[in-house]
Amino acid sequence: MCGIFGLVSHEPVNQLLYDGLQMLQHRGQDAAGIVTASGHSFHMHKGSGMVRDVFRTRNMRDLVGNAGIAHVRYPTAGNSKSAAEAQPFYVNSPFGIVLAHNGNLTNTDELYENVCYRDLRHINTSSDSEVLLNVFAHELEKQVEGSDLTVEHIFGAVTELQKLVRGAYGVVALIAGYGLVAFRDPFGIRPLILGKNIDAQGREEYAVSSESVAFNGLGFELWRDVAPGEAVFISFDGEFHSQQCHPQATLKPCLFEYVYFARPDTVMDGVSVYQARADMGVSLAEKVKRELPWKEIDVVMPIPDTSRPSAMELAHHLGITYREGFIKNRYIGRTFIMPGQAVRKKSVRQKLSPVESEFRGKNILLVDDSIVRGTTSLEIVEMARDAGAKNVYFASAAPEVRYPNVYGIDMPTRAELIATDRTVEEIAKEISADGVVFQDLADLVAVVRNLNPKIDGFDTSCFNGEYLTGDVDEAYLERLASGKISVELLNKVKPSLVDHSVRIDDDLDDDE
Ligand SMILES: O=P(O)(O)OC[C@H]1O[C@H](OP(=O)(O)OP(=O)(O)O)[C@H](O)[C@@H]1O
Numbered sequence: 001m002c003g004i005f006g007l008v009s010h011e012p013v014n015q016l017l018y019d020g021l022q023m024l025q026h027r028g029q030d031a032a033g034i035v036t037a038s039g040h041s042f043h044m045h046k047g048s049g050m051v052r053d054v055f056r057t058r059n060m061r062d063l064v065g066n067a068g069i070a071h072v073r074y075p076t077a078g079n080s081k082s083a084a085e086a087q088p089f090y091v092n093s094p095f096g097i098v099l100a101h102n103g104n105l106t107n108t109d110e111l112y113e114n115v116c117y118r119d120l121r122h123i124n125t126s127s128d129s130e131v132l133l134n135v136f137a138h139e140l141e142k143q144v145e146g147s148d149l150t151v152e153h154i155f156g157a158v159t160e161l162q163k164l165v166r167g168a169y170g171v172v173a174l175i176a177g178y179g180l181v182a183f184r185d186p187f188g189i190r191p192l193i194l195g196k197n198i199d200a201q202g203r204e205e206y207a208v209s210s211e212s213v214a215f216n217g218l219g220f221e222l223w224r225d226v227a228p229g230e231a232v233f234i235s236f237d238g239e240f241h242s243q244q245c246h247p248q249a250t251l252k253p254c255l256f257e258y259v260y261f262a263r264p265d266t267v268m269d270g271v272s273v274y275q276a277r278a279d280m281g282v283s284l285a286e287k288v289k290r291e292l293p294w295k296e297i298d299v300v301m302p303i304p305d306t307s308r309p310s311a312m313e314l315a316h317h318l319g320i321t322y323r324e325g326f327i328k329n330r331y332i333g334r335t336f337i338m339p340g341q342a343v344r345k346k347s348v349r350q351k352l353s354p355v356e357s358e359f360r361g362k363n364i365l366l367v368d369d370s371i372v373r374g375t376t377s378l379e380i381v382e383m384a385r386d387a388g389a390k391n392v393y394f395a396s397a398a399p400e401v402r403y404p405n406v407y408g409i410d411m412p413t414r415a416e417l418i419a420t421d422r423t424v425e426e427i428a429k430e431i432s433a434d435g436v437v438f439q440d441l442a443d444l445v446a447v448v449r450n451l452n453p454k455i456d457g458f459d460t461s462c463f464n465g466e467y468l469t470g471d472v473d474e475a476y477l478e479r480l481a482s483g484k485i486s487v488e489l490l491n492k493v494k495p496s497l498v499d500h501s502v503r504i505d506d507d508l509d510d511d512e
């Protein structure tokens, strides 16, 4: 789940973009990038790693200009290790355009075919986001047809793009010399939020972000969500325009954002993530009452970080003592979004360590926000037992994750999910817990919807296999599982283009 951020200000934005990205770091730890705009020029720096590692002072100095966009990457398509797939991406026609994308497209190969062979545009990586940028550029070119660029052209291009592109996308882009464009897919699967600020001279400044938390500390106020299917354009002199670009847009955000991805201090689509997680704890407590010997439980413990609000409210609701038995190493990132199972497994032990006295001789109920591959739960139950716990129960604030995610979460195969072909009892056995309870999907949906009844529904695909975009069938999932989707993409590139490809990541440096 990547994080995207954009700003149009009247002062230099480099430091603000950096600070905003730091606030979105939990959405992507693999790569980061910033592009600023001054006059008709872009200034870009991007590379692999965490925000603090990618940007040096000298890079920051080069990022001049009063507007810019930024990205942190959690790869879901293309090559996860390639620094060339760090975002934003750049094209030079019909205008200089840079784009940053959160989400994942489901018809990338079809779009790729058209972009390369019909529209004669070059795609240099296997990233779906680079394809998306080229679709946007091509549609913009068709709208403009050699005349001066207008707001109508931009909204026209997004309207046409939405007819062609399937999948999940929250986007921020800059058009050199003109302004910042942001748009969201017609279901609003990925979040996109607008912030506003009035500067010391009384002028309006705008921010666009995956999460409202990025506005905190930057002096911006949460203004509103970009609606599903909507596009906004903010000119570099600060004029704001917006238009609904999809006739059947409906708000069905990803439920997993509320479970795990977003920070608790974010409000997205009108729902406080913290409140949602706290309420998940209350409904989960009811299920614990029905299915576990809860009166024998001595202590409820969260698995830091994300499960904290749920665990706390669950404990409160059951009247059981809440204790923090696992201490999180603050220098280790999120394990679920790390690339590769070996590093994830190793990192759980580095990240969480038990306070032994909290476990000895006690019946413990561990609470996590979700059990996906089981990497965390497997290690944690063992650690609790080693620390002397009597019985160890486990409660998950999310239901069993049984289906791949194709909209921006890296869960491409059923084989890697612990709930695949296992009953709840078998999952308990697998993680050596004395009992496991999962939240019911209907309860999870009710909890989040209660906080904003205007939400039409949710993307619940990883829980029930219902894919909103209607184009994901068994054959698609099989191709995804075998890794063929991006391989096929690469194989289509003409050999001559591969051999002579000109990388756009020239400014990536690994020195100093
Ligand atoms: O079953 P798994 O495959 O292990 O995935 C689920 C776990 O991964 C996440 O934690 P993570 O360490 O990523 O981040 P957190 O500190 O925000 O909880 C999530 O909160 C669960 O603890």
Ligand SMILES: NC(=O)CC[C@H](N)C(=O)O
Pocket (backbone or CB within 6 Å): 001, 002, 003, 073, 074, 075, 076, 077, 078, 085, 101, 102, 103, 104, 105, 127, 128, 129, 408, 409
């Ligand atoms: N998680 C995301 O939003 C990923 C964006 C894009 N699909 C990439 O892999 O870079």
Ligand SMILES: [Mg+2]
Pocket (backbone or CB within 6 Å): 303, 304, 305, 306, 307, 368, 369, 376
């Ligand atoms: Mg966790």
